[in-house]
Amino acid sequence: MPASYAYLGPEGTFTEVALRTLPEAATRELVPMVSIPAALDAVRSGEAEAAFVPIENSVEGGITTTLDELVAGEPLMIYREVLLSITFALLVRPGTALSEIKTVTAHPAAQPQVRNWLKANLPDAVWESAASNADGARLVQEGRYDAAFAGEFAAARYGLVPLETNIHDAENAQTRFVLVGRPARPAAPTGADKTSVVLWQRTDHPGGLRDLLGEFAVRGVNLMLLQSRPTGAGIGNYCFCIDAEGHISDRRVAEALMGLKRICREVRFLGSYPRADITPADVRALHPGTSDDTFMSAADWVARCQDGRF
């Protein structure tokens, strides 16, 4: 049995397209799952080597189902990320004209990205939500709806044709996906990495969150995402999902995490992995005093002071 990657299915969704951009996906069996929790449970149970799921969207923000799964339960770790630009095609049965479209369907997450287009082009069409964009395409194939918003790549699979392509209300609409596995040693740093953690505050007091962020800031570590998620203990009780620039083997990141471990009630490490979005940053030039060299020579200096050898 080849090692398998579970992913948020069905086939023909943006998730599958994003997964196939990873070179390692070519050597794995790719198994579509019905939901994000199902994909991650397959990893936790050992059924799948890893799971590939959406985690952040430039229009909708954090994908809360994925974040909540990573925050709770058996620990998992992020190994890779993929950024995919999202544009929709309006898929119809061959021969359908725009003027004949009375009902449209897609996954609810698609709605904010096609709302303006719909208002301008099909103001009277009735929207019905589908379980996924691919499932919406299938329902159009079956004649249940007139048109579906989905990736253009889904047309052929469901015997549909794109009546309109490149539909996206927000410029640069992107979704970020992650490959998640069981905890193991993170891959070596690439020079352009990202570290994900979840933080639970010890007590709620003025400046509490600012103190947590200070552990990053005083070491020149930039944050790329801060998403609060309910702890389940009632309104106002939140933990914080944070993505920070850098790798846990970078001294500045390691020291920030040690500081957080001291002051937080709990810290969950979610992995250090290559960034999908940019070329390597020159940390030395950007933030003086935050490179590994400066951390090490500062540690040497303190040791020499402690020895009276400064």
Next chain:
Amino acid sequence: MPASYAYLGPEGTFTEVALRTLPEAATRELVPMVSIPAALDAVRSGEAEAAFVPIENSVEGGITTTLDELVAGEPLMIYREVLLSITFALLVRPGTALSEIKTVTAHPAAQPQVRNWLKANLPDAVWESAASNADGARLVQEGRYDAAFAGEFAAARYGLVPLETNIHDAENAQTRFVLVGRPARPAAPTGADKTSVVLWQRTDHPGGLRDLLGEFAVRGVNLMLLQSRPTGAGIGNYCFCIDAEGHISDRRVAEALMGLKRICREVRFLGSYPRADITPADVRALHPGTSDDTFMSAADWVARCQDGRF
């Protein structure tokens, strides 16, 4: 025509129940709307005096549709908040037994709150999403599904009976609702108030968010909610929806907002309004040096120093 309040409909949802707890609702015409944007648009267009919509849930976190509507477009202001405990009843047509239930429905937001109950009691039931919990109840009445999760109060309206009540996976599951109107002078402080703002950073740099939070922290202002929302300018670009303790007429809050106005690219004031959750806090005892008195005597002292009269 009486002044009207628009709310997220249809009738018989938790939103309507929460709205009716406000004394002022008794003297208004209450108009159900099909969506949160529709309810808020009714206020923007002047059709309704105010709109009542959910904004935060202790299981799901911030209600992103509401937050995004408040963040963008014509400015609106929050005047009141209501906290409602959410427990579900399983509603069926009279005579239906638990063993006969093959399909269940509710709004997608209900799913995480009934998931464990479903797994334990109806492991084979198929879930279908409804546009609202009340709409799910209507579809059960029409025979399209076997059972709906909704508030017990919805049973009578749709000719259904509660087969099971008090269903809630998370203890203390609560939803927070807000009454939103056009901008005007906020009501006077009650001593237990909350101030909501949206902040946009000027530039992204290490410590940037910490600096924003510092404006609250150095003045002893506690935060009750920090929810990041995408600005639409691509992955990693966020603004911050913040709820802070206190009223804009409290000196510590006013000074924090002035500090933010100086350092942020943009600050949107969303209102100061009475807190629904607690009895008044004794700010003087809790955080020495943060009461109006201490702010005023400190201002006097600096003025005297500037005059050489210290």
